[in-house]
Amino acid sequence: AQKITQTQPGMFVQEKEAVTLDCTYDTSDPSYGLFWYKQPSSGEMIFLIYQGSYDQQNATEGRYSLNFQKARKSANLVISASQLGDSAMYFCAMREGPGDYKLSFGAGTTVTVRA
Amino acid sequence: DSGVTQTPKHLITATGQRVTLRCSPRSGDLSVYWYQQSLDQGLQFLIQYYNGEERAKGNILERFSAQQFPDLHSELNLSSLELGDSALYFCASSVADRGISGANVLTFGAGSRLTVL
Numbered sequence: 001a002q003k004i005t006q007t008q009p010g011m012f013v014q015e016k017e018a019v020t021l022d023c024t025y026d027t028s029d030p031s032y033g034l035f036w037y038k039q040p041s042s043g044e045m046i047f048l049i050y051q052g053s054y055d056q057q058n059a060t061e062g063r064y065s066l067n068f069q070k071a072r073k074s075a076n077l078v079i080s081a082s083q084l085g086d087s088a089m090y091f092c093a094m095r096e097g098p099g100d101y102k103l104s105f106g107a108g109t110t111v112t113v114r115a
Numbered sequence: 116d117s118g119v120t121q122t123p124k125h126l127i128t129a130t131g132q133r134v135t136l137r138c139s140p141r142s143g144d145l146s147v148y149w150y151q152q153s154l155d156q157g158l159q160f161l162i163q164y165y166n167g168e169e170r171a172k173g174n175i176l177e178r179f180s181a182q183q184f185p186d187l188h189s190e191l192n193l194s195s196l197e198l199g200d201s202a203l204y205f206c207a208s209s210v211a212d213r214g215i216s217g218a219n220v221l222t223f224g225a226g227s228r229l230t231v232l
Binding site for chain 1: 117148157158160163171173203205207220221222223224225226228
């Protein structure tokens with residue numbers, strides 16, 4: 001079963017506007033971590049933001065914020081004030097429990113920022 | 116520069132051949148992960164090493180093998196290559212071998228793009 005679901009294959013956003021990328025996850029473990037990565041056309045994977053399942057507040061890192069809704073098992077990424085350089089593929093990932101070693105990734109969402 | 120070094124960046128080879136991909140983790144990181152990214156399969160976890168020992172195996176084919184050396188660099192060996200092995204292979208590293216702490220983020224290298232003709 002898919003552990004991470006990203007339902008939006010592609011999105012367009014106007015420069016300077018905000019965009020929300022959806023991510024839902026599936027786990028029965030009460031302890032888990034959620035990560036977002038950015039992959040520009042050059043190919044590298046860039047870490048953006050992290051949210052732990054026990055964190056009381058939603059994570060923020062500059063223009064990135066994570067809308068964490070635990071009961072709904074969703075961890076949406078919000079990019080505010082979009083810039084042309086934000087055009088990339090964005091991946092949501094999860095690591096379960098203290099005993100899990102790997103990150104499981106979603107299929108990704110392509111974001112294109114228009115001038 | 117993420118601090119994780121992967122070589123080669125690009126590799127073109129023929130079916131049936133064998134290749135070795137190399138990864139040097141970020142300074143201070145003991146754990147190395149290998150991932151395969153293809154259009155049809157997405158990002159797939161292959162294998163993880165921590166301080167020289169194998170920690171976890173994912174969807175790694177028997178034709179593939181890996182190891183982590185005492186200096187912590189890692190190599191992924193791909194043999195009897197098939198057309199379907201064409202993909203972007205990522206190495207990532209982290210401080211610890213597991214855990215959900217935000218401090219234990221995986222840092223990725225730039226990837227090695229393998230094309231099998």
